[in-house]
Amino acid sequence: AQKITQTQPGMFVQEKEAVTLDCTYDTSDPSYGLFWYKQPSSGEMIFLIYQGSYDQQNATEGRYSLNFQKARKSANLVISASQLGDSAMYFCAMREPKTSYDKVIFGPGTSLSVIP
Amino acid sequence: NAGVTQTPKFQVLKTGQSMTLQCAQDMNHNSMYWYRQDPGMGLRLIYYSASEGTTDKGEVPNGYNVSRLNKREFSLRLESAAPSQTSVYFCASSERLQLNTEAFFGQGTRLTVV
Numbered sequence: 001a002q003k004i005t006q007t008q009p010g011m012f013v014q015e016k017e018a019v020t021l022d023c024t025y026d027t028s029d030p031s032y033g034l035f036w037y038k039q040p041s042s043g044e045m046i047f048l049i050y051q052g053s054y055d056q057q058n059a060t061e062g063r064y065s066l067n068f069q070k071a072r073k074s075a076n077l078v079i080s081a082s083q084l085g086d087s088a089m090y091f092c093a094m095r096e097p098k099t100s101y102d103k104v105i106f107g108p109g110t111s112l113s114v115i116p
Numbered sequence: 117n118a119g120v121t122q123t124p125k126f127q128v129l130k131t132g133q134s135m136t137l138q139c140a141q142d143m144n145h146n147s148m149y150w151y152r153q154d155p156g157m158g159l160r161l162i163y164y165s166a167s168e169g170t171t172d173k174g175e176v177p178n179g180y181n182v183s184r185l186n187k188r189e190f191s192l193r194l195e196s197a198a199p200s201q202t203s204v205y206f207c208a209s210s211e212r213l214q215l216n217t218e219a220f221f222g223q224g225t226r227l228t229v230v
Contacts, residue, residue: 004158006158009156031215032215033215035218035219043204043223043224044221044223044224045206045208045221047218047219047220050216050218052215052216053215091159093159093219095210095215095219097147097212097214097215098166100166101164101166102146102147102164102166102210103161103164103172103174104149104161104164104208104210104219105161105174105175106151106158106159106160106161107158108156108157108158109158
């Protein structure tokens with residue numbers, strides 16, 4: 001069965017510093033996608049970055065990058081040059097699309113607080 | 117560009133009452149999902165639908181039923197609400213079988229059962 005683990009319930013980072021949010025996953029399927037979402041206090045879910053299981057390179061999107069270690073089944077999110085607006089909940093998610101089902105599951109999340 | 121629309125945004129129910137949460141998407145997606153979000157638990161999958169006419173149980177289906185009315189709409193029904201169902205509910209949709217496409221979310225429904 002699919003499972004996502006985020007072991008850091010809360011993190012603090014100084015403004016302009018980099019921070020890494022951990023995510024490990026468990027799946028027996030060779031084909032899957034990994035996603036990170038941000039949820040600010042307003043509640044909406046904002047997609048940040050995607051990594052496919054067959055991608056050879058780590059994904060990057062602006063200040064966000066994904067440290068993908070397939071053998072260790074980890075997909076850590078790195079936020080560079082943190083800003084006050086980065087304070088939010090961050091969720092790691094995994095998708096296993098199949099012909100008969102298409103499930104997306106989420107981890108418990110990490111609360112990030114950026115300190116001025 | 118509406119995306120995923122959920123109604124209502126807020127609801128208070130008494131224990132034992134029933135209600136249906138509505139969700140509609142205008143992106144022609146095949147896959148739709150219902151999640152609940154509780155503090156410290158992240159988003160837990162209640163039910164999902166990979167295509168019109170099919171539904172499957174997720175991680176926490178007990179106490180809920182769903183209907184995939186057509187390709188656009190996916191409703192979640194609480195037949196007899198319980199205080200344990202107090203939560204924020206999110207509907208999402210995505211393009212099926214396209215591994216690199218993210219799920220798009222509605223704004224959420226904050227449900228309180230008293």
